[in-house]
Amino acid sequence: MDKQDNALPVVFSGEGRDYFGIWVVNLLLTVLTLGIYSAWAKVRRMHFFYRHTSLAGVAFDYHGEPLSILKGRTLAFLMFMAYQISAETQPMVAAIVLLVLMAVMPWLLHRSLCFRMHNSSYRGLRFVFRGSVRQAYVVFLGLPLLILVSLGLAFPLWVHALKVYQYGSSAFGRSGFHCALSRAEIYRIYLVAGMVAIGVTVAITLLLGLGVAETLSVEEGAETRALAMVGGVALLAGFAMMLCVAPFVAAGVQNAVWNGLSLGPHRFRSAVSGRRLAFITLTNLLGVILTLGLYRPFAELRLMKYRLQSISMLPDGDLDDFVALIEADVAAIGEESAEMFDVDVGL
Amino acid sequence: MDLSDPPVTALYFDGRSSRARPVMLSVTDGKLVTCGEDVERRDALAVLRLSEPLGHAPRLVTFPDGAHCEVSDDAAFRRMLARSGQRDAPVVRWQFSRTAVAVSLAVLVACLVLAHEWLLPRLARQVAERVPAELATRVSDETLAMLDANVFGPSQLPVARQQALSARLATLKQADMPTVRPQLLFRQGRPMGANALALPSGLIVVTDELVALARNDEEILGVLAHEMGHVSQRHGLRLAIESSAVGLFAAWYIGDVSALLAGVPAALSQARYSRGFEREADDFAARLLVLNGIPVGRLADILERMDGPPEPLEGGSRTGSEHSRSPFAYFATHPLTAERIHRLRAAP
Numbered sequence: 001m002d003k004q005d006n007a008l009p010v011v012f013s014g015e016g017r018d019y020f021g022i023w024v025v026n027l028l029l030t031v032l033t034l035g036i037y038s039a040w041a042k043v044r045r046m047h048f049f050y051r052h053t054s055l056a057g058v059a060f061d062y063h064g065e066p067l068s069i070l071k072g073r074t075l076a077f078l079m080f081m082a083y084q085i086s087a088e089t090q091p092m093v094a095a096i097v098l099l100v101l102m103a104v105m106p107w108l109l110h111r112s113l114c115f116r117m118h119n120s121s122y123r124g125l126r127f128v129f130r131g132s133v134r135q136a137y138v139v140f141l142g143l144p145l146l147i148l149v150s151l152g153l154a155f156p157l158w159v160h161a162l163k164v165y166q167y168g169s170s171a172f173g174r175s176g177f178h179c180a181l182s183r184a185e186i187y188r189i190y191l192v193a194g195m196v197a198i199g200v201t202v203a204i205t206l207l208l209g210l211g212v213a214e215t216l217s218v219e220e221g222a223e224t225r226a227l228a229m230v231g232g233v234a235l236l237a238g239f240a241m242m243l244c245v246a247p248f249v250a251a252g253v254q255n256a257v258w259n260g261l262s263l264g265p266h267r268f269r270s271a272v273s274g275r276r277l278a279f280i281t282l283t284n285l286l287g288v289i290l291t292l293g294l295y296r297p298f299a300e301l302r303l304m305k306y307r308l309q310s311i312s313m314l315p316d317g318d319l320d321d322f323v324a325l326i327e328a329d330v331a332a333i334g335e336e337s338a339e340m341f342d343v344d345v346g347l
Numbered sequence: 348m349d350l351s352d353p354p355v356t357a358l359y360f361d362g363r364s365s366r367a368r369p370v371m372l373s374v375t376d377g378k379l380v381t382c383g384e385d386v387e388r389r390d391a392l393a394v395l396r397l398s399e400p401l402g403h404a405p406r407l408v409t410f411p412d413g414a415h416c417e418v419s420d421d422a423a424f425r426r427m428l429a430r431s432g433q434r435d436a437p438v439v440r441w442q443f444s445r446t447a448v449a450v451s452l453a454v455l456v457a458c459l460v461l462a463h464e465w466l467l468p469r470l471a472r473q474v475a476e477r478v479p480a481e482l483a484t485r486v487s488d489e490t491l492a493m494l495d496a497n498v499f500g501p502s503q504l505p506v507a508r509q510q511a512l513s514a515r516l517a518t519l520k521q522a523d524m525p526t527v528r529p530q531l532l533f534r535q536g537r538p539m540g541a542n543a544l545a546l547p548s549g550l551i552v553v554t555d556e557l558v559a560l561a562r563n564d565e566e567i568l569g570v571l572a573h574e575m576g577h578v579s580q581r582h583g584l585r586l587a588i589e590s591s592a593v594g595l596f597a598a599w600y601i602g603d604v605s606a607l608l609a610g611v612p613a614a615l616s617q618a619r620y621s622r623g624f625e626r627e628a629d630d631f632a633a634r635l636l637v638l639n640g641i642p643v644g645r646l647a648d649i650l651e652r653m654d655g656p657p658e659p660l661e662g663g664s665r666t667g668s669e670h671s672r673s674p675f676a677y678f679a680t681h682p683l684t685a686e687r688i689h690r691l692r693a694a695p
Contacts, residue, residue, distance in 0.1 A: 018402030021448045025441050028451040031458050044399070051404035058358060058367060059405050059417060123367060124360030124415055173365065225497060293600055294452075322365035 007269065009312040012305045014052035016298040022048060023297040039070035050120065053308055056319055063119040063126075106140035107133060117170055125322055130176065131169030139165045156190040157183065163257045172263055173322045180260035189252035197241040205234040247281050248274030258311055265316035272310040280306055355423045359386050362413035372408070372416065372424075374431045379408065381416065392431060399439050400425070467589055468623075475584040480548070483584065487546035494544075494552070495534070502533035504555050509533050512553075515564060516571055519639050529575050533558075541653055545574035547583040561649055569636060569646030576631025582624045622683060629687055647691040650684060 026041035046062040053060050079101060087094035110133050117129035143158040160183045168179035212226050251274035258270030284299035354371035359381060361368075370383030379395060381388045390410055398407040406424045408416040418424045441447035502509065513531045529551050536542050536554030544552045551574045553567070561567045577583065633643045 013403040015402055018443070021442045021444075022401075024448050024451045024455065025438065028455050028458075029438070031455065047399070048401055048404070051398070051401055051407070054405075059407075061407060061415075123365040124362040124413070125365050228497065288600075296600065320364065320366035323363065 007312045007314050008056045010308050011054050012052055012308045013054070014048060014301055014305065016301050019048060019301050020297045035073075036070065039066040039073060042066075042069055049304060055122070055313060056315075058123050061121045063121060064115070068115075102141065106136040109140050110136035113166065122172065123319070123322070125173040128171040128173075129169060130171055131165050135165055135169070156186045159190075159253065160186045163253070167257060167261055175264050175322055178262045179257065180262070181257055182260070185256045185260075186253065189249055189256065193245045193249045193252075197238070197245045201234060201238045201241050204237045205230065208233055244278065247278035250274075251277045254307065254310070266319075267314040267316070268311060269314060270311045272307060276306065353423075354382070355418055355420055355427055357381075357408070357416040357418040359383055359416050360414060361386075362415065370416065372418065372427070374427050377431060392433070397428070397433065400435060400443070463593070467592055468585070471585045471588040471592070472581075474588050475581040478547075478581075478584055483547040486584075486587075487548035487550050490546055491532075491550060491552070498537060498539060499552070499554075500535035500537055502535055502555055504533050504558060508558070512558075512564065512567060515568065519568070519572070519635065521635065522638055529571065529578065531571070543570045543574050545577040545583065547578065547581065549578050551575070551578070557649075560652055563645070565641050565645040566649040568639075568641060569632060569643075570649060572632035572635040573628045573646060575635065576628030577624070579631060580624070580627050582628065586624070622686075625683065625687060626690070629691060633691065643691055647688045650688050650691070653684075 022044060026037070026044055029037040030041050043062070043064050043066050046064060050060040050062040083094060083097050083101065086097050110131065113131060113136075114129045117127040120127045139158075139161050143154065143161055146154045147158055160181060163181055163186075164179045167177055167181075170177045209230050212230055251272040254272050255270045258268045261268045280303055284295070284303060287295035288299055354373040357370050357372050359368040359370040360366070368383050368386055370381050370386050373380050373382075374392070377392050378389045379392055381390070388410075394411050396407075396409040398409075400406065400421060403421075406418040406421055408418065410416075441451070509531075516529060516531055528549050530549055532550060532552045534552055534554055536556045539554060541556040541560040542554050543557055546552070551571060553571070557570065558567060561570075629646075632646055636643050636646065
């Protein structure tokens, strides 16, 4: 049964010039209030992206309260300062603080997922995060440790577990999402990307090494210098390849996640092209640099728009049949501290 | 009450199911009238939550019981609200006013410039003074190792000469000046030419070419005093902190972590002492020289000789670039050095 013909694409109607004005004014107020206004700025930014996103003609909505977010950010800031100060004065205390933070982080991230889901709605129904705290510890502490132990080989495993936890434990009203992502798919994406990146880096290093070996002069110490130079170029090439390959990985993962996502009888589709994503990312970077930063809000919007509009829903039946779930308010502490410590549990 | 305003179409959601119901909205006597297929309600405008205008996004009207309406026609909605006396908050109006946005942008840029020129140096100074000695030593040792591997060669200066200079340096009186315990090291400068370099831990590297360039030991001591000034004021650390802060900010703003990894070494290698730092070091040197009975003009003499066409040394190796402004080459046709010479000669 081919459901392609009644696919409902996600539509993003936000425009760069509107976002630019919002971004500038809110940034100024944030700077003038030494960061306190950032909570209001964040809510406004969320509103901008949520309410410009629509499916089947109806927009999404964000309900986060600035004061909750401010509380969360203040807590995150205090934790950060506690660590910094203890690192200066008593390294032993700093180590303990770090361990405590590590122990608490999965719980905070769990709260952040609950908060983000609860404050998102569509057609008046809130989303819900049903993931357990225990699973949060596996995903956010256990598996990262496994990555360390396995020298990075377990990384795709972690990505898989994260996506399944995040998407598979979510619900829209009373209806749960199901994430049928397989480990094999994720491993394939990372394997291909890894091989390409390593292959090209090795090729460049070999070519350069051969070239240098031919033109090597008899100058004293030139050998070590040449080796250092080749090593440096290899490192740079490695980084550059990782940058080039990253959009393809992101595209692959987004597609894999959404193609395997379902909500009751309804399915989803994602058709992100790695090449297009790479192009957008690169031109965004150039734009930001050439305009000395002014292009940034446009860049953000452009990227978000492409990723969102690549997603569509394949409905099987009416979208009117979802029912709400009544649940108590969820405090905001989780979301902001997750952002402070640079953990992205986004799309 | 204005009857000429047509009612605004909207979608109504009751908050309990996902069903969308088309309705018509109108405002009568300060109340919002919602009217549609099996929906009929009147709510005082005061208890409703009206979403901010946000470009092309639909407006949302949220009722106290959790139901809400989605209005796509922003203009019509605005007209309806305006007639009932609703006004957007100032912040909202600024976001969509070109003048306000332009002014905000200008103020933001001004803040950024202020932060870089005034706030950052002060913060860097505070942090530099609190860096523990072990860290300073480790940074210095690593920098020296890197320079020895890539730039410097072992010194060709006779050991006796090295020891004599070190002894002379050690006997310099510092009195009530912030004490510096310098340790003198000699190297062949090669691409760096005639130069001296101060590391945060107090290590001062002097190149053979500089010793050759000097006409007397007092000139060398002048340069060393200047370098001691850099150490006592922790210029190396302050500069590293400032560069890192700028690098971090740039990487965060551009949003790419890998840019950070490539940028920090780049930033540090591009590091150069600002005029302020050079002036501080010169002032320290002047005071130290005067305290030890050495004419301040000696430092100016050797600077003059360094600033200009490179003197060919035995073996004909090049002595550094002429246009670099980094501390790794005093060779500069830049007015900064001329200004320093002038200032040193004018010192009492």
